[in-house]
Amino acid sequence: MTYSIVDIRRTEISKIWLKNSIINGLNQSTKSIPTIVLYDELGLQYFEKITYLKEYYLTDAEIDILKNKADRISDYIPEGSFVIELGSGALRKTKLILDAIEKHKKNVTYYALDLMEDELKRSLSALGEYQYIKLVGLWGTYDDGIVYTANFPEDSHKTILWMGSSIGNYNRDEAANFVKTIQDKAMNPGDLLLVGVDRRNNPDKITIAYNDPSRTTEGFIMNGLNHINAIFNQPIIDRNNFEYFAKYNDGLGRHEAYYKIKNDTALEFEASDDNPKIEIKLKKDELINIEYSYKYSKAEISDIFDFSFLSYVESWPDSQSCYDIHLVFKPPFYFKKKSDSYESVPTIEEWKELWKSTDTLMNMVDSIYDKPIEYRHPFIFYIGHIPAFLDIHLARYFKQDVTEPHNFATIFERGIDPDINDPDINDPKKCNPHSIVPDNWPDLNSVLSFRDTVRQRLMAVYNDQKIIPRSLGRVLWMTFEHEVMHVETFLYMLIQYKNVRLPKGVIIPRWKPSYDQVPKADLITIPTQTVTLGHDDDECADDTDPLSLPFGWDNERPSRKVTVQSFKIQSRPVTNGEYLYFMKTTINKGYPSSWIPVDPSLFHYKVRTIFGPVDMNVAVNWPVMLSQEQACRYAEWTRMRLPTEEELRCFYDLHKRPDFESNVGFSYWHPTDVPHDKNVQTLGSGWEWTSTEWNTYPGFEKSKLYPGYSSDFFDGKHAVILGGSWATHPKIIRRSFRNWYQRGYPFVFCSVRLCL
Structure with missing residues (x-):
């Protein structure tokens, strides 16, 4: 196999630094040794064996995903791209992606980054021949790789691979900061990052993954002690006085690997040019941490991407739903979901x-x-x-x-x-x-x-x-x-614009048909209750603490309590497919402006997106975007009604979804499917119409700063909408925010859910 190796090490990993790190870690009250000591040549061989163990499910799970999704991943990688892998290892999994790229005849350059030159040569040599892929080995650290990648031409496209749940080797703050560094320094708008992440699985499943019966993992960990002796060129550690101890910390969501001291002992570091003679005493049963492996819930990994200003393209679980590969990209702008x-x-x-x-x-x-x-x-x-x-x-x-x-x-x-x-x-x-x-x-x-x-x-x-x-x-x-x-x-x-250009730096979706429509929406019973609308924000107040109270528009104040009688409401918004069936079943000839007629006589419509029209079989389960007048006609046909503002607010309060599950703030640049199961969907994809007229109420006072903001539209022709769309900034998804449009206005990204 033809390949080249580039030495990108700005400075070799200093033995002085490593020695000091080992000594300093052992001198702390909570003792630790840098994880890097595990990865000498023998350690890498041990780890390769671990990836073949049936108990170590992470590798098989990632291979399971890539066998099914490598073609899909390849589809997102443009011709002429640079594909860079952080910590390439044996390339057994990466080969599935490279083979898919080769099959699609895309000319790309693949860069395999690794700490060990010999490992790079071995793994690249074993790949086989590629006609369209140029292979380059990068010899260096993660930081070296990021600096090297940052110098690629600005107009080039990059896909960065970080697999094997390597993200778990950092604590959560470190992981977030490292992903943010990748985004800041190595990615331009439109560049992709593919990350493999292990879930917070059953503790027993995780425990045995790192405590296999063959004791291969134990050999991997214990070999680190031999490496320490080699680093100091001294017989400092007697392996017979140490044993491998591991546990899964369910509360922190991490597996913890330690050296456990069998008997009281002392480690004697002989004097050298770098350090004086040092003695470190260790007590029986004392633990020395050597490695953490963090596991992630969906919310935790979404928080990292949000912190790092990265948007989702797609995510794929393995067939056992214990592991995920996330494909994210750097957008041209990013609105944080949490701030x-x-x-x-x-x-x-x-x-x-x-x-x-x-x-x-x-x-x-x-x-x-x-x-x-x-x-x-x-x-x-x-x-x-x-x-x-x-x-x-x-x-x-x-x-x-x-x-x-x-x-x-x-x-x-x-x-x-x-x-x-x-x-x-x-x-x-x-x-x-x-x-x-x-x-x-x-x-x-x-x-x-x-x-x-x-x-x-x-x-x-x-x-x-x-x-x-x-x-x-x-x-x-x-x-x-x-x-x-x-x-x-x-x-x-x-x-609505015929000549719209594609947004630069945004990944164009690879639309997937959804031929099966979602099941009928459940009706959720909301009990009688008193709900508070709005909040108290005195426009005349002027103190030096702008954080003392959230700001709000004149139509949000003052706060007011309303008693809402028990009612039933749909668990999700009405879909395009349901509205199309309504049109087929009635003499209603008005189609939503969010659709484009192809052949109305055959009820053939497409749905508008920023990326151009998409077939109805793609958007069939998206919430339908329509005017309030159209929503009312649909409600009358179903013998239901639109909720009032107070009712919809009650529903949102009782069924708030996590931020990472809400399609707002350009999480995606288009609506997404309503739930295919019995889950409740609140915020996301579109605002929602209410039957409440936009009008004054007891206590309302028009703004002095912007007098006509609300009151100019108290004309009986406007209705309240709540929630937010895929294009709504998270800042105005606050609970008290109220929006409004004319009842017949057909262009707002507004859906509807019905009540009884």
Whole structure:
């Protein structure tokens, strides 16, 4: 087999460092030895034997997945890619992926990274011949590999492999920081990371995996003591006075491997050029940690990807559901699912990610003067409106002038919301109060220059303000959420846009048909109860602690209690398939605007996505996105009804799902299937319509900072929606947030679940 070896070691693993690490670890009250001592040449041979043991299920589980999914993984790896494996080992599993790439005739370069040069030569030699794959061995550490990979051409595509549940060799904080380092330093938007992860399985299953009857694992661990003697070139350790001790810590989700001392003893490290003579006393039954192997729940591994700003492509379990391979990618922007700041003033980092999102969406537009939705302005308005709104409110707060050109504040301050049921929707007198619509919109370069200046103005605010009073915090919070909401508005338009460009740096889904429709939704009984809506956020309060209370819009305050009588509600939203059946069964001719007609006479429709139309057999189990009027017609046909705002809030409160299970904040760039089993689905994929009219209520006071935000739409034509869609920033998934749209508005990413 033809291959090359590249020595990428910036510094060889220093024996001085290793000696000091061993001595320092043994000198602590809780003693440990660096795990790296296990991996000398004999240790690697032991570990290879372990991977063939039936008790060590991790390798077989990973092979099981790759035998079934290597073709699918290969499908995501573009022609001309670099495939880099961290800790390549014997390549028995990797060969399944490489063979799939070769079968698909993709020219790629595969880099196998390993600490041992001889191991690289042996494993690469054993691969066999490839016509389309170039093989390169990288001799070095993980850190060396990350630095080397970071120097690849910026426009190249990389797929990084980290398999064998090697992530488990780090504690959870270390693992999160290491994955974040890979994302930060070695990946560009669109690059992939494939990670093998062992689950928190039955303790007995995990225990025997590391305590096999053949005692191969014991030999692997005990060989580390011989390696220590070789490192110091001294007979320091008598193996006969040590034994292998291991246990599974179910509470911490980790397997723990130790050396256990049989009798009181002393380790004598002779003097050398590096260290004076040292004696370390060990007591009988004392434990010395040599290795941890952490196991992961779905929530724990999702938290690591969230911390690392990585988005899911797909995940695959093995046939025994004890192990997973996760394929994630670095997106062009990332909205964290968990953030301590989501209830307070946004951070500079959150602003920067938000700006990446608006810039990404703008680059998907073919012509900024196009107008894909007749009820909205052309794209150029929103490109100018978002910074203009921010600029106007910063200027008002600091009593300064708006940014030049000053007329941008006039034409970009506020958009239109025409009465969609009026035949003359372009009559400005029949819209909400809005900015003057110019005869000719400004050119893009002037708007982008204005945008960049406003962004710099905001950064100066953060840099200049040592303490942010609540009044300023409110402006920063409000303008951030305003832009967040327009990200979704922009996407409503892009979904309807014939000339939309694919989002750069986003993995295009490999759609899988779902020919079987999900079972009928269960009806969940919600008992009579009192629910609290909204929260108390005094807009006039101005203290120096913007964290003292979460911010909220005028329609969220004051908090108010409502008694809700017992009712029944569907466990999940109505699907595209169910709505299509409704259309086939009735004389209803109106199809949702989220669909594209192919042959309506045969009820042949496709479903709109950012990536283009997809067949109904792909989207059949996605929540249907529709207007409230369409939802009401469907509800009448089923002899059910839409929930009130209070009822839907009760349901959400009682059936909240974990963050990692909610398809919001671009977890995926499209809706996803409702549950195929009896699980309850709450947040995710689409907002949900209620029957509640958008109107005033006892205690409501319009905002002084943004007076027309809510009250301009108290016209009897709008209805409350709750929840969030796949494109909703997690910041506005807070419990008190309320949204609204005209009942007949067909473009919002809004679904429905029905009540009795």
